[in-house]
Amino acid sequence: MERLNKIWPPLAVLVAIVAIWWYAVIATESLIFPTPGQVVIGTLELVEDGSLWEHIGASLMRVGMGFSLAVLVAVPMGLWMGRVEGAFRTLNPVFQILRPISPIAWIPVAILWFGVGNASPVFLIFIAAVFPMIVQTAAGVHTIEKRYLRAAENFGVSRSKLFRQVIVPAVLPEIIVGMRISLGVAWLVVVAAEMIALRSGLGYLIIDSRNAGNRYDLVIAGMIIIGLIGLALDGIMRLLEKLKVVRWRYGR
Amino acid sequence: MDVKISVNQVKKRFNALPVVDGVDFSVADGEFVAIVGPSGCGKSTLMKIVAGFERPDEGSVAIDGKAMTKPGPKGIVISQHGSVFPWLTVQQNLMFGLNGDNHGDKAALADHYAEMVGLKGFENAYPHELSGGMLKRAEIARALVVKPEILYMDEPFSALDALMNLKMRNELLRVLSEERHTVLLITHDVEEAIYLADRILVLSPRPTRIQASFKVEQPHPRKLSNPELQKLKEEILSQLGL
Numbered sequence: 001m002e003r004l005n006k007i008w009p010p011l012a013v014l015v016a017i018v019a020i021w022w023y024a025v026i027a028t029e030s031l032i033f034p035t036p037g038q039v040v041i042g043t044l045e046l047v048e049d050g051s052l053w054e055h056i057g058a059s060l061m062r063v064g065m066g067f068s069l070a071v072l073v074a075v076p077m078g079l080w081m082g083r084v085e086g087a088f089r090t091l092n093p094v095f096q097i098l099r100p101i102s103p104i105a106w107i108p109v110a111i112l113w114f115g116v117g118n119a120s121p122v123f124l125i126f127i128a129a130v131f132p133m134i135v136q137t138a139a140g141v142h143t144i145e146k147r148y149l150r151a152a153e154n155f156g157v158s159r160s161k162l163f164r165q166v167i168v169p170a171v172l173p174e175i176i177v178g179m180r181i182s183l184g185v186a187w188l189v190v191v192a193a194e195m196i197a198l199r200s201g202l203g204y205l206i207i208d209s210r211n212a213g214n215r216y217d218l219v220i221a222g223m224i225i226i227g228l229i230g231l232a233l234d235g236i237m238r239l240l241e242k243l244k245v246v247r248w249r250y251g252r
Numbered sequence: 253m254d255v256k257i258s259v260n261q262v263k264k265r266f267n268a269l270p271v272v273d274g275v276d277f278s279v280a281d282g283e284f285v286a287i288v289g290p291s292g293c294g295k296s297t298l299m300k301i302v303a304g305f306e307r308p309d310e311g312s313v314a315i316d317g318k319a320m321t322k323p324g325p326k327g328i329v330i331s332q333h334g335s336v337f338p339w340l341t342v343q344q345n346l347m348f349g350l351n352g353d354n355h356g357d358k359a360a361l362a363d364h365y366a367e368m369v370g371l372k373g374f375e376n377a378y379p380h381e382l383s384g385g386m387l388k389r390a391e392i393a394r395a396l397v398v399k400p401e402i403l404y405m406d407e408p409f410s411a412l413d414a415l416m417n418l419k420m421r422n423e424l425l426r427v428l429s430e431e432r433h434t435v436l437l438i439t440h441d442v443e444e445a446i447y448l449a450d451r452i453l454v455l456s457p458r459p460t461r462i463q464a465s466f467k468v469e470q471p472h473p474r475k476l477s478n479p480e481l482q483k484l485k486e487e488i489l490s491q492l493g494l
Contacts, residue, residue: 161351170339
């Protein structure tokens, strides 16, 4: 019952939006903008010829690669910057300058360096994901409470044990927050990147549908699918926050 | 008895502010010494120096006759807010200090001490699932596992509620009756010091030095209502200006 109470208000809003949309399209007699029904039919078309799964797969694959690369670089880098004061002082200003540059602004550079293949969007996602994660991880190391580091020093543990049993687990919650933020940004970016060139992906689907005969039903379908997948990705990252080893950090 | 800790004319200042001003005392092997002093007098600074976390500006600290240069598992600090790692289970916390392979079955050793402090059945619990008192027991057990020669306790029970505070005093005495350690306790609670310690040092306000020293001869278990202990309490309080 309680679950139901939580679910129905947003559901009601969604139903209302669809109803208003439907009514507005019919009332304005729009020839191009589709009704929700046409969007569903268009989506089924894509499902039937299999191209929907190809586009979703292509986008997810690019995000997966760029994001994984970013994790591999950002986590060690963030830990290093967090522990070594000189590294932080040297590199942090650089990353603070690079971070606010929209990944979209890198598109021309990406095309120049990597061409219009898969490497460009992967690079853009890497750029988008890596900086927030570095900053978050380094900040996480800085906020480890002194008393824990003192205790580790007191027991005279080795450097590797200090890392494995104190620093990494202490920072893991921050790393997960950084990953969540980064994955959200990465998903925004892949769609934008795919609009530029390429032959697959949800961003390509949207632009191609418009260019090839004003198929706005497919444009809207692509948008909704992007939203739903973004929600699902965030849900997966939220599951990580429920892991036993990090639950101490996010309240009880 | 052998001298375990010897503190010689230790002085420490923060910028221009002198905090510790020539403190001199020694603790015998197996002795339980309590240091009481007004709040803000530099008790904790003194403790950090004795435990090796800070260097004195002048004077020296020696453990077993050797100059103290850095903290180590020979003397474990137990502080007010505790430092049980929240990301490790009780058992993993207890095994944390066991370095190297010469400890046999580490898990069994950890469980032995968990049982000693009354945490049997909670080995796989995470700290946030424990009460404040249990957390303190876990911290004490984690220290005991490495068989430290000295326990440095900095207001160990002051974050607990009053009843748990009293209970933990008895727990500590029980544990110490099983395994004798040298203990240096820092507290602002005069009764706690009288209840636990063999000897009580009273610190002056900042810049602090040792103002008075009292021996507590009563055998354990002590009753604080005992007239002699009451008289001792009066004397210590008057030293503290109360």
